[in-house]
Amino acid sequence: MAKKDKGEVKTNAMRILDRAGVSYEHFSYECDEFVDGAQTADHLGLPHEKVFKTLVTVAPDREHYVFVIPIDEELDLKKCARSVGVKSVAMIHQKELFPLTGYVRGGCTAIGLKKNFVTRLDSHARQQDRIYISGGKVGCQILLAPDDFIKTAWKAQYADLTREHE
8 A cells, every 4th residue: 555645745636625724644655667557556555446537639720628536447438528518628748748737647647737627536435435646746646535535626627538348
């Protein structure tokens, strides 16, 4: 299991949670190279259904949207577009992530983005008492209640965002 940090410098996401009075735990772990959320969950011994990944998309009008889903799930882009009231969305290119959000791949979180983007949290989160999200840098995870995520991520709402399993 990851170590609970005692004196580590706080990330922007943690500072925002602190200002909002949100109860959370943060954990750090050694990570030489980020592969994916499943590897992170396995490394930390976390149940996959509690670990969520943050994905950034762009609509034809160049507006960006953030979707947070369980690590083992895939976005349904049509459902995502409907959830934010646009015709379509597409994943951004990885090279756009840092300039757009201020976060790197593996450390991106919807809390404390460089710019505010409408955010949707997959409705699977409602089945969990607490979920793990990136803490705002590679090697850092935050554990918090889904409703607290909704409260602190910009214009966040629950939505059905993932593909149906066949």
